[in-house]
Amino acid sequence: MVALNRTTLGELPERIARPAYDRGRVTVGIAHVSVGNFHRAHQAVYVDRCLALPGHEGWGICGIGVVDSETERAKAESFKRQDGLYTLTVFPPKGEPTSAVIGSIVDYVFAPADPTAALARLSDPAIRIVSLTITEGGYNMDEGTGAFRLDAPDVAHDLAHPGRPRTAFGLIVEALAQRRAAGVPPFTVLSCDNLRHNGDVARRAVLSFADAREPALAAWIEANVTFPNGMVDRITPAVPPADMRRLNALTGVDDEVPVFAEDFIQWVLEDRFCNGRPQLEAVGVQFTDDVSAYEQIKLRMLNATHIMLSYPGQLGGYRFVHEAMADPRILAHLRAFLDRDTIPLLKAPPGMPLERYRDIVLERFANPAINDQLARLTSDSCSKIPVFLGDTIEACLTQGRDHRRLAFLLAAFARYLAGVDDRGVPFEPLEPHLTEDDRRLVHAPDPTAPLRIHTLSGLRLERSPAFVADFVRYRAMIAEKGTLATVAALNG
Known part of the structure; x- marks a missing residue:
């Protein structure tokens, strides 16, 4: 099998589609927090399509790992070895599967190991969108009251130690605080989780955290940051070792982090981006005033x-x-x-x-x-x-x-x-x-x-x-x- 990295793309089997753009020219414009299988089979695919459009070289993705676990550390190392590349195999209900290398993730920072590097990336003026897939339960809302739980241990840590955040909210709010102090425009916060009014939920979580830290910062975020609502859809299973072997045997690629999904894919979004966005409507994303x-x-x-x-x-x-x-x-x-x-x-x-x-x-x-x-x-x-x-x-x-x-x-x-x-x-x-x-x-x-x-x-x-x-x-x-x-x- 062919090992997967930027130097071996030309050696892959012909049946494997490769990025339709010069990946060497791509720079980061999106940071994605928590790079799971769903993100890699959904948002990263749409961005991969966008990168082939003229003038879209500045919309590559930097993945931000936030969960401190052995599995996530291993994933970070795999992304490093593979230069952010991975294979996606799509299985239709009928017919043969198709495989492609997705190249939209061009950088990856594991925040638990280096929170300073993660904050530096999020504070970079080049980052114009910060997207999230932190799961339905990851927004830290009390199910009874609907309030953001400020007493959660990691949230309490981030409020006390803003320079060493452990949560998505600590990262986002500290990065926005640094951008405000430097006169850098804010980024859009884009939830890509399966939540009703997911942008509103993300907004409530971020503003609640920011208000607990500094009310003036929360007011600045409320006035300047947008949180579009969106609906995402694609069935993307976990990839246990047996499926990893099955996928790599199918592609002929020695991929440490392969992913697979159904052929159905859908993304419906509000067009509310405070600092620009790629031309997502040109690659199949549907924009609407009411999601x-x-x-x-x-x-x-x-x-x-x-x-x-x-x-x-x-x-x-x-x-x-x-x-x-x-x-x-x-x-x-x-x-x-x-x-x-x-x-x-x-x-x-x-x-x-x-x-x-x-x-x-x-x-x-x-x-x-x-x-x-x-x-x-x-x-x-x-x-x-x-x-x-x-x-x-x-x-x-x-x-x-x-x-x-x-x-x-x-x-x-x-x-x-x-x-x-x-x-x-x-x-x-x-x-x-x-x-x-x-x-x-x-x-x-x-x-x-x-x-x-x-x-x-x-x-x-x-x-x-x-x-x-x-x-x-x-x-x-x-x-x-x-x-x-x-x-x-x-x-x-």
Whole structure:
């Protein structure tokens, strides 16, 4: 296999597409905080396309690593060895996969090892956009009050030690403070996470942190920095060692950080950039004055359906999304959820019929080549459920609609938190935002206790005795008959 770096691009197999621009002329104009697989298969791809446009050489990406872990340190070293290059392999539902080298990440700074270097990069006048993929739970919001949690340990550290930040907010606010002091224009803060009104959430987090540090700085940020809302979409699985070997065998490239995804990709954005932007509309990004309708459809149809299938799938003994989709009980459950509980509550934007979108979503989930892991979907459920299902639950309860599938969802969630599937096989629920008090509620003798997990408190489920009763009933059915049998009875 050919090792991947800037000197070996000409040696790669001909079937591997290479950057369609002179990468040696590219300079950094975007810093991206937390360079995960989704960013590399989504935003970095759009920027890679932009770099081939005339006059766009100044829009390369500098990745900023913020999580201090062995995995992230290894990634930083891999990016260094490979000069920021990596392969992306795209798997359509039908037909052959295609692979390309993505060249838009031209620099990488691992902030835990060198926070000064990270701040210097973010303070550079050349940086005009700072984008984020820090996950739904990464914005540090209290689910009950919606307030930014200033008492979180890393946030408290950053407020006390602004020159050595550990969080995205500490980095952004200190960089903006340095730019203000130097008379340098600010950058746009661009959230690329699966959150409703993600730009507004990022704005609230940044301003809350800045206000706690210096109210005048917060006022300057509020007056000068823009936070566009956007909707992002592409299924991008994790890449365990077996998939890494599979991808490299397919490409013939010895890539330490390969990534793969489905062929579907979408990005809808507000055009609010305070310091310029690349010509994203020329490479497939859709700009609109109102992202809300697109956000609602994506979050409440695609992301919510991912959650709806993930628990019965994992508890039923499946480990991959396409395996669960092949079970007729789960497929019928998802169709009922979309047709009865979701689509009637949504208004489609022009040119986006919801029934067609439903069919596309289910087809994407069933793609066997993706090998998307159910454990990826269930991870950090405490943060995802309010974001992806909160509006649907609210509408069902306030309008007196059928809530049974939603009560089942939370009953299956409670079962998932116990960490054992219906066959008795243990697994580790990946729930970084679950507190010790929450964990005690999972195992409490009161069958309603899991509804009091702190991230669910904003849903106010106790106001509906019928919902609570169905939650308890489905917990008992799952314990007695199993999750898949309960799904079948629910939709039979």
